[in-house]
Amino acid sequence: MMQTDPITVLAIFTPAPGARSQVLEVMRKYIPRVHGEQGCDLYCIQEEEKTGRIVMFERWASEHDLDLHSQGRIVDELNRALDGLLVGSPEVTRLWPIPIGDPQRGVVRPAY
Structure with missing residues (x-):
């Protein structure tokens, strides 16, 4: 069953x-394009200091929007x-919120 609530991706x-600099250069080219996609609330990267892995956080308005993105040209x-x-391949995990505590701090929200 398709979820209609916001969804977070790690x-x-x-x-x-x-290849770190090449990977970042590729991401610099494509991330701004993703920001304009329907339902994209958050799409950002961070670096894990000890391993050098690049961790991408995504938040989409709905699973439908995420599916459109995942199957899209970009x-x-x-x-x-x-x-x-x-x-290897990127490790991608879809996550749904379990709000607990303060409604502003208990779920992943867009930065704006």
Whole structure:
């Protein structure tokens, strides 16, 4: 059953040895394009200091919007551009909120 609530995604990318700057350059090209997609509330990257893995946080207005993004041209182009620059495939996990405590701090929200 398709969820209609906001959905968060955690995606982890492991750059191949020596490919970090190339991976970031690819992401610099595609991330701004994703920001304009329907339902994109948050799409940002962070770096895990000890391992150098790049962690992407995404928040979509609905699972439907996420599915459109996942099956869309931008993701296809991004994946092709990252081919050979990563160790393995990105680890992608879909997460649904379990609000607890303060409504402003108990769920992932967009930065704006």
